[in-house]
Amino acid sequence: MQDQRCTKYTDCASCDFYQKQIFKYRQYPKGMSIPQERVLQNTMYFLLKGEVRVNSEEHPDTFFREGQFIMQPIGSRVEFHILEPVEAILYLFERPQNICNDRHNKGMSMASGGHIGSVVMDLCAPMHTFLSGMRAYLDSDLRCSVFLQSKQTELLFLLNCYYPIKDLAAFYSTIYRYNKSFQYFILQNYQQVKDVEAFAQLGGYSISTFRRMFKETFGEPAYQWMLKRKCQDIQTDLLTTELSVSDICYKHGFESLSNFSHFCRANFGQSPRAIRAERENV
Known part of the structure; x- marks a missing residue:
């Protein structure tokens, strides 16, 4: 009997719920440069493969490698130089969501009073699993907004549960700086x-x-x-x-x-x- 488990029968692109602007999958060849451009939404960059040199106010001349992720806040300007062939997933959002009042309030307090510097985070095992699934969904063009919003919530829970609040505060600190922008x-x-x-x-x-x-x-x-x-x-x-x-x-x-x-x-x-x-x- 033919295995049908991976067959996708729904054409999400023809649906009113189709959403391109939450998660994106990107590939770039070695040697490519992406010139400085303004970030129009807060963006997390998850590097699945490769190596990149990032240059922005938040990450001046920073090396960003496979298994790591960074944040660029809305309104910032950033350029990328691809040092090794890259596969990446981008998560775009307008504002940090509060999924835990206690940690959210503590994080905001720590971030608003802390030093803002380059923060490059490492992927934990659950994040690797999550991103592997996201790549498969994006490859299949499974972009139902309801589904992607549920994956967005899952991502936020993974960040909240598997990373120390001090690290998260530093990671989000660039966004808090833009709160009054x-x-x-x-x-x-x-x-x-x-x-x-x-x-x-x-x-x-x-x-x-x-x-x-x-x-x-x-x-x-x-x-x-x-x-x-x-x-x-x-x-x-x-x-x-x-x-x-x-x-x-x-x-x-x-x-x-x-x-x-x-x-x-x-x-x-x-x-x-x-x-x-x-x-x-x-």
Whole structure:
């Protein structure tokens, strides 16, 4: 009888839940240089094979080898020089998630008061197992957002359970330094404001300064970025949560269900209830 255990029957790429921006698998040949570029999301780089020389403010002229991982915070600039052929998995995220109040609070306290220097972490055995599985899933293009979010939680538990809090505090310290930065101000508050003018006022910026800084940081106009995020958040809530349509409507700042329905039809071509119904038909 033919062994069917590794046959994948689901085409995730055609699904509304398809997600490219949580985990990525990358290969680079020896001698390749990746020029300095701005990091648009907090990123952990897990090196499965090879050797890399990293150059950034957080990791100045640092050698990064197989079985190790590093962090680059949002807004930082980094360049890579591939010294030996590389296979790597990248994990991209907007903010550290709190999965344990006690360790989270202790870590934040330690990180905010500690010296920020280059931190290169070693993979423990459970992390090796996790990353081996992630590579297989990414190779199979298994990118369901619900599945990848569960793997994200698994990764965070592995970090939390198998690494000393002192090491984790140092590892995350670069992110805590950015907590008061413009990037984090945007990511932490974009759901709380209705328009660009209110956003600028919330941060104490003039409209022109806010627009300029936003375009320089995120590479597109503030209004366009905010609209995309609002659409993504609404679609996620409709497709992946148990919130009622009314709750989603008011959560995202709409004054009435009719306004919310008009927004969904204009941006998705469907009413919110029709989008919700898609989940029931999957």
